Amino acid sequence: MAKIVIDAGHGGFDNGATYNGRTEKADNLNLALALGDALSDRGYDVEYTRTTDVYDSPTRKAQIANEAGADYLISLHRNSASYPNQYNGVQTLVYTDSGVQGRLARAVNSELEKLGFKNINVEERKDLAVLRRSSMPAILIETGFINSDYDNYLYDYNFERIAEAIANAVDETIG
Numbered sequence: 001m002a003k004i005v006i007d008a009g010h011g012g013f014d015n016g017a018t019y020n021g022r023t024e025k026a027d028n029l030n031l032a033l034a035l036g037d038a039l040s041d042r043g044y045d046v047e048y049t050r051t052t053d054v055y056d057s058p059t060r061k062a063q064i065a066n067e068a069g070a071d072y073l074i075s076l077h078r079n080s081a082s083y084p085n086q087y088n089g090v091q092t093l094v095y096t097d098s099g100v101q102g103r104l105a106r107a108v109n110s111e112l113e114k115l116g117f118k119n120i121n122v123e124e125r126k127d128l129a130v131l132r133r134s135s136m137p138a139i140l141i142e143t144g145f146i147n148s149d150y151d152n153y154l155y156d157y158n159f160e161r162i163a164e165a166i167a168n169a170v171d172e173t174i175g
Contacts, residue, residue, distance in 0.1 A: 002174055003045040005065035007075035007130060008032035009140075012055025017080035019147040024078045025053065027155065031076050031143060034163035042167060042175070062133035072104070072174065073138035074166070075130050078146035078155075088148040089118030093125045093140040100173065101137040107169035108141055115158045115165055117144055117151065141166065 008029040010016035016024025029050065036046045047068050049061040056064070065073040081087045090112040092105035105122040113119040120142075125131060131138050143162065144151030155162065 001043045001045060002071040003047065003069060004039055004072045004074060004170070005047045005049060005068050005070040006032045006036050006039075007049040007061045007065070007073060009075055009077040009130075010055075011050050011053055014055050017078055017146045019080070019084065019152075022146060022152065024080075024146050027078050027143075027146065028076045029053065031159070031163060034160060035074070035076070035166050038163045038167035039170060042171060044170070058129035059133050062130050062138075065138070066133075066135045070134075070136050072100075072170075073130070073134045073136055074170075075138065075140040077140060077142050078144060079142040080147050081145055084147045085149055086145075086147075087120075088145050088151045089120040090144055091120040091142040092122050093128060093131065093142065094122060095124065095126060095128075095131040095134075095138065097122055097124050099137065101139055104137065104169060104173040105139045107173045108139065108166055111165035111169045111172075112143070112162065115161055116154050 010025035
């Protein structure tokens with residue numbers, strides 16, 4: 001079965017976005033581990049860019065996936081707006097919105113929308129090293145806005161279901 005590297009965005013000294021004491025790096029790591037379990041249970045070979053609170057650059061994270069010979073890279077993040085509760089929703093970023101990464105990104109958004117997240121869109125981002133430097137299809141999931149009370153409620157209330165929803169999207173697209 002396919003080898004998937006899961007990247008828990010940020011880590012170590014890099015908290016990512018923060019809101020009311022909540023850190024993006026912690027949310028990302030918790031979801032990465034839960035997603036890894038969900039994918040492993042389905043027979044996928046799973047590796048991680050980190051399993052503890054350490055920092056590696058986005059370029060290094062892409063290198064880890066490349067060195068692992070991964071078939072796919074899933075990077076987990078939380079979005080943030082200029083003002084609390086300004087926006088909510090899920091967005092998935094890709095280097096190019098074509099092929100399997102485009103289909104996977106849309107499947108992820110669709111599955112998370114079923115849990116109550118607003119489906120913002122799939123967006124091409126040429127400037128993100130973790131997407132640009134990976135040699136395999138890669139997506140970066142913005143799993144709701146960390147400074148949206150509504151998205152945090154959905155994130156906490158549906159935590160295990162979020163991991164399962166992303167795993168469902170993987171199965172639908174590449175399984």
